[in-house]
Amino acid sequence: MFKKVLIANRGEITCRVAATLHEMGIRSVAVYSEADRGALHTRVCDEARFIGPPEARESYLNAEAIVRAATESGADAVHPGFGFLAENAAFAEAVEAAGLTFIGPTAAQIRAMGDKREARRLAEAAGVPIVPGAEGADGRALVRAANAMGYPVIIKAALGGGGKGMQAAHDAKHLAEAIEAAQRVAASAFGDAAVYVEKLLEHARHIEVQVLGDGRGRAVHVFERDCTLQRRHQKVVEEAPAPTLTADQRAIVTHAAVRLAEAVKYRGAGTIETLLTREGQVYFLEMNTRLQVEHPVTELVTGIDLVRAQLEIAATGKLPFEQHAIRRHGHAIEARLYAEDAARDFLPQVGTATRVRWPDGPFVRVDAGVESGDAVTVHYDPMLAKIIAYAPTREAAIERLLGALDDTRVHGVVTNLPFLRALLRAPAVRSGSYDTEWVEREFLAGFATLMRAPAPELALAAVAIAEASGAPVARSATPNGAARPIDPFAQLGRWRQQGLGE
Amino acid sequence: MKSFWRDGDRVREVELKSLDGGRWRVRVDDSEFELAAERMPDGKLRLVGESGVTVAEVTPEGARRFVRLGVLDFVLERETGGSRRAVGGTHDGGMEAPMPGVVTKVMVVVGDEVAKGQPLVALEAMKMEHLIRAPRPGRVKKVAASPGQMVQAGVALVELEADAG
Numbered sequence: 001m002f003k004k005v006l007i008a009n010r011g012e013i014t015c016r017v018a019a020t021l022h023e024m025g026i027r028s029v030a031v032y033s034e035a036d037r038g039a040l041h042t043r044v045c046d047e048a049r050f051i052g053p054p055e056a057r058e059s060y061l062n063a064e065a066i067v068r069a070a071t072e073s074g075a076d077a078v079h080p081g082f083g084f085l086a087e088n089a090a091f092a093e094a095v096e097a098a099g100l101t102f103i104g105p106t107a108a109q110i111r112a113m114g115d116k117r118e119a120r121r122l123a124e125a126a127g128v129p130i131v132p133g134a135e136g137a138d139g140r141a142l143v144r145a146a147n148a149m150g151y152p153v154i155i156k157a158a159l160g161g162g163g164k165g166m167q168a169a170h171d172a173k174h175l176a177e178a179i180e181a182a183q184r185v186a187a188s189a190f191g192d193a194a195v196y197v198e199k200l201l202e203h204a205r206h207i208e209v210q211v212l213g214d215g216r217g218r219a220v221h222v223f224e225r226d227c228t229l230q231r232r233h234q235k236v237v238e239e240a241p242a243p244t245l246t247a248d249q250r251a252i253v254t255h256a257a258v259r260l261a262e263a264v265k266y267r268g269a270g271t272i273e274t275l276l277t278r279e280g281q282v283y284f285l286e287m288n289t290r291l292q293v294e295h296p297v298t299e300l301v302t303g304i305d306l307v308r309a310q311l312e313i314a315a316t317g318k319l320p321f322e323q324h325a326i327r328r329h330g331h332a333i334e335a336r337l338y339a340e341d342a343a344r345d346f347l348p349q350v351g352t353a354t355r356v357r358w359p360d361g362p363f364v365r366v367d368a369g370v371e372s373g374d375a376v377t378v379h380y381d382p383m384l385a386k387i388i389a390y391a392p393t394r395e396a397a398i399e400r401l402l403g404a405l406d407d408t409r410v411h412g413v414v415t416n417l418p419f420l421r422a423l424l425r426a427p428a429v430r431s432g433s434y435d436t437e438w439v440e441r442e443f444l445a446g447f448a449t450l451m452r453a454p455a456p457e458l459a460l461a462a463v464a465i466a467e468a469s470g471a472p473v474a475r476s477a478t479p480n481g482a483a484r485p486i487d488p489f490a491q492l493g494r495w496r497q498q499g500l501g502e
Numbered sequence: 503m504k505s506f507w508r509d510g511d512r513v514r515e516v517e518l519k520s521l522d523g524g525r526w527r528v529r530v531d532d533s534e535f536e537l538a539a540e541r542m543p544d545g546k547l548r549l550v551g552e553s554g555v556t557v558a559e560v561t562p563e564g565a566r567r568f569v570r571l572g573v574l575d576f577v578l579e580r581e582t583g584g585s586r587r588a589v590g591g592t593h594d595g596g597m598e599a600p601m602p603g604v605v606t607k608v609m610v611v612v613g614d615e616v617a618k619g620q621p622l623v624a625l626e627a628m629k630m631e632h633l634i635r636a637p638r639p640g641r642v643k644k645v646a647a648s649p650g651q652m653v654q655a656g657v658a659l660v661e662l663e664a665d666a667g
Contacts, residue, residue, distance in 0.1 A: 184631065455510075
């Protein structure tokens with residue numbers, strides 16, 4: 001097993017990976033940019049290395065600086081987390097060229113699945129049904145293909161993924177604008193303006209299968225997740241198992257996923273994303289060659305630490321367990337907490353998370369990237385934390401998650417907490433009757449009305465009295481976190497939950 | 503003592519009068535009531551009114567106050583001098599950057615006649631592209647954005663000539 005692992009990422013996923021490294025007795029190395037000096041992810045690792053200016057391009061996307069940090073720190077492996085360089089084949093190659101292990105798939109696999117057009121071809125070859133779609137040399141060819149296929153369609157970046165830069169078009173009139181916008185985001189985000197068009201499957205659910213492969217042609221699945229609750233193709237709530245999936249559908253989708261992973265001799269943890277139509281058909285969307293944001297729900301229902309599995313596969317080239325040993329029990333559900341103003345079209349927010357309180361309690365898990373006093377900057381993704389609850393049934397898991405959200409308090413930066421709370425209380429969510437477009441089509445209008453309601457008079461009274469009664473309400477932290485409000489228990493770190501502090 | 507607070511797209515007026523024994527006479531807009539307020543050791547406010555006891559937690563951050571009442575959060579912003587300017591981003595209909603980001607495309611030049619809803623500038627921040635559209639028809643008077651430029655929230659990117667009418 002590795003002695004020291006560098007985590008080429010920031011925020012909550014770095015903290016998450018570090019927790020497993022810590023448990024396994026492996027030393028952890030964080031990297032940080034100028035904007036993240038003193039950030040939580042640098043505090044939870046055994047050491048931290050400076051890699052560059054705030055702009056991601058010059059720090060977290062700077063392969064050379066990260067490989068240098070790994071070499072200088074004496075790490076023997078690199079875990080990429082998700083986002084940033086996690087699906088960058090050249091980075092995987094650079095890590096291996098430096099004599100270190102890349103904890104993930106091979107560069108060739110990243111490259112093949114990273115080109116979504118190539119991924120579609122591989123899935124089709126493995127006998128996995130793909131969404132009807134077309135490639136085109138230019139915008140005009142795509143328009144012709146869309147006209148032939150019928151609307152609505154969705155434009156996706158060839159080298160994209162994770163919902164970024166996707167644009168739907170419901171008629172030919174809006175298609176040109178959608179193609180142009182998708183190309184623009186694709187060029188700036190993925191360095192290649194190539195896009196392709198797919199039929200937009202309406203009233204579908206997003207079902208994805210977690211797989212682990214040994215890199216030699218054997219793979220297992222770790223069941224599925226349902227990530228149907230999305231806003232603008234960005235997942236907001238994820239759960240396992242998928243509530244509407246029948247046993248037959250589950251068998252079909254998990255077998256297809258294993259077949260694809262084995263066909264490409266996949267190495268490490270990956271996710272096969274599919275759409276389940278109202279008619280019960282499953283279509284391949286894409287394969288993500290990394291750990292997913294929503295991996296904790298799988299961990300909670302199977303008891304499998306997916307980061308540990310990644311490390312074991314990378315170190316030994318073997319699957320840590322056989323398919324029959326992977327069992328599922330109960331229900332887990334996750335909500336993504338973003339620094340976004342739900343009252344103003346979910347605009348990303350920046351500022352200082354002056355006072356943060358995360359929920360705890362039995363069967364509640366929080367994967368957080370910030371604590372009180374930490375800065376939320378314009379440079380990176382606005383996800384602050386994931387709050388996850390586990391219970392024997394879906395209904396109980398939702399109740400528990402709602403309780404956990406009630407106990408969550410982030411002051412200093414506006415978050416989407418009101419949105420998450422309202423969403424999980426919606427009757428359609430409780431009954432499981434929604435699709436990937438439901439949030440925007442049916443939920444948001446009513447939610448906006450709720451958000452426009454005036455604050456209760458008591459809230460205004462509280463603010464005015466707090467102001468008038470003079471006493472310091474809370475020490476406001478400076479953006480670099482120099483003046484943290486002191487919470488004595490926060491200093492106890494992981495001991496706190498075990499009741500060993502003080 | 504009077505204070506004004508932005509609450510979403512409205513401005514609320516609060517008038518406070520200190521009474522004996524930690525009690526306050528409060529007027530919020532047109533509604534008046536009395537409250538007893540006590541600051542607890544952890545800094546939270548314990549408010550006792552006719553409808554019962556509520557614990558409030560107020561965190562200041564610049565002009566903003568994050569308020570937690572029970573399990574609900576609200577964000578109010580101090581308005582100095584009772585000014586009633588519009589919220590950033592909706593000023594004159596949204597030609598300001600609504601969030602900090604990078605300008606990815608400028609679609610108009612000075613002198614262009616634009617239609618209501620026409621895209622003017624594309625802004626990218628945190629995984630999203632945001633199109634800034636013309637709030638009304640008019641002629642472009644000034645363009646203060648160029649591709650690649652990093653802008654802060656509230657910065658005016660395009661100005662239209664004043665309404666002819």
